[in-house]
Amino acid sequence: MQHKNELHDKIRKKLRDVQLPPSSYDTAWVAMVPVQGSHQTPRFPQSIEWILQNQYDDGSWGTNLPGLNFIGRNFSVAMDEQTVAPVGFNITFSGLLSLATGTGLELPVMQTDIDGIIHIRKIELESFVFT
Known part of the structure; x- marks a missing residue:
């Protein structure tokens, strides 16, 4: 039991000490x-x-060319119907x-292509039944 508590305390300390850069x-x-x-x-001013x-x-975070080139x-890939995407990807990505x-x-x-993804979102949203 003591070993379990020591391990618990050790894990808790490591989680508190994590420093992640802001995103x-x-x-x-x-x-x-x-x-x-x-x-x-705003909830979080x-x-x-x-x-x-x-x-x-100008509203940017620095050079935006790498991100735009990636897109x-x-x-x-986003338009490929054979690609397995996470649940909600078409809704989230088209919203962005x-x-x-x-x-x-x-x-x-x-x-x-943008219109195509937005159209897919519209179809997916219409398929939900809200009660």
């Missing part, structure tokens, strides 16, 4: 969470402060595309 992507999603009952008030302190004046090179294009970001893919 602009995750922080931005957290920043969009509103206070319950108020769509305009410190995440918005972090974004304001770390984001460039351009791999977009066909809508946010990106809505802010004026020019993606290195054809608009018809």
